[in-house]
Amino acid sequence: MKTAKQYLASDFEAVGEIIKENLDPNEILVNSKSYELFKSGGKKIRPTFTLLVGRLGDPEKYQDVLKASASLELIHMATLVHDDIIDNSRLRRGRSTVYYEHGYLQAINTGNYLLSTSLSIVSTIKHKALHEAFSKAIRDIVDGEIFQLDHQFDTHQTLDDYYTKIYRKTALLIELSIKMGAYASNVEQRILDALLIYGYHIGMSFQIIDDCLDFIGSEKSLGKPKFSDLQNGHYTLPVLMLRDESQNFSRKLNAFDGSREQLDELIEDILASDAIDRSIAISNVYIDKARSAIADIDEPIRGYLMEIAEKLSNRLN
Template sequence: MKLPKTYGYLKKDLDSIEKALYRSIQAEHPILREASTELVKAGGKRIRPIFVLLSSQLGDFHLEKVLKLAVSLELIHMATLVHDDVIDDATLRRGKPTIKHQYGNRVAIYTGDYLLARALEEVTSIKDPRLHQILSKAMVEVCIGEIEQMKDKFNIDQSIRNYLRRIKRKTALLIAISCQLGGLVAGLPKEHTNQLYRYGYYVGMSFQIIDDILDFTSTAKELGKPVGNDLIQGNITLPVLFAMEDRAFTERLQQAFQQKEMEKSEINELLTMLKRTNAIEKSYEWSNRYLQKALTSLANLPDEKAKQILKDIALYIGKRKY
């Protein structure tokens, strides 16, 4: 994530996390090493490491533990993206060819598995069973979320509750435990780690809603993938759920989904129809509600510099354009 200049003091620690991430994925097998290295080079917002870093600065900060935890969470996130691209038959990720597109499905699956294995190896060096339990339970939930998302593809008979449960597992959960575990390794009391979890959960929910809005309002260059990609993949997101309050949009969407493979003209027509509704505005309102809850969750945490930055990041997420 491109942080504002005021967060410059984080750069040194973030650079250390990035170097640790590179070291972690240097496999002996050349194909695994090459594929994993390309993933890291492709970049990303690194929001999970950032939240681990900031949360741990509210307590007794130990860089070595923070590095292990931040790398582990980012590797888990990267592994889910690799597997996602296989499921979605995606050719682009952040504007660059996916591992699946470059090496095929088998290598992509094994690369994702390798990243998960390395994540587990990294985190086991932290001798705290609470951390291992939280992380393993979260990974189970992430897997359930992936299955649920597959099951719901091209299914217009969905509720907002379905959507919220899905994005919790897809995005908010790993961000929530990044905050929680950052506080845990820093020795914060349970009350504070619970508050950090809530903050991360609310920020994660808002973050994914904004992602789903940008899928319709941004450009292909900014997204690194086609505009309306969620619709192309058959995924029903919050803006679509609100747009479906318009009967004409729902009928047109149902027709398009019956074909499974939509023409570009159909996607453009659906985008135009969606933007004529108030779906984007309503989705932003939901995102802002989650952000306000995130800010409230920070109220009783120690008044350290990191706390102010956590507030700033929440506000930044609500305004981001890519």
């Protein structure tokens, strides 16, 4: 059996052509930097879901699926550019960020250009429910960015706050990816309902694993410096779990002023605890629920969705 990447190889070529045509790389810096971001790689998880789900619907509608896939990749890229501004990040996917290399205004313009290009592509798809889902998700993504910024360095945020953040940051876009593929190709509602349960749980697991990798992954695989979430005041599941059970750690977290010495102490405490292992266990519960949700999805799509779930759960190995 082919891998999902092999199965969708020609589709991704078509998506790439749509993005290239619409970004129109030229001498204008914003256009060129936007296209460089696309070429730099990434997992392309979101368009993968759109393309796979689109295969379950009407083959004659597949050109719209390709457009939806392209628009989602551009939205994801826009959120990364804006995240780099919020986090003052120097690196993204092993390269200098637009923000670090060209400054605040160019980074804002690049993110906005990616977003507007995404909107331009999706506007050519004629499907009311697709446009309603797309516009609502855009608003929710922006709300999520604001919510994350409001909780930066917030030592009193709850676990529910954390789950809200990661839903808006990751699971929401995966749900949207599934909806876009389903609406664009007229997938049956009962199938879409099952896929959305899968997408929610995959998204939550994906972000929890990402948050654990910030402590135990390699900078090469992360594409950004290790410990950047903690350093930038984005307190993730391992941090919050340890905060709630250790008064000593909680005091250190409350006193954290961004210094390297204090950061190193916090990191040492987290790595010496079982907070990361327990966070991984929670991620695995989400993965199991995702697997269960797609029991009745037709092959080979079910197999490829299961493949993605396995790869996500094995990223720590």
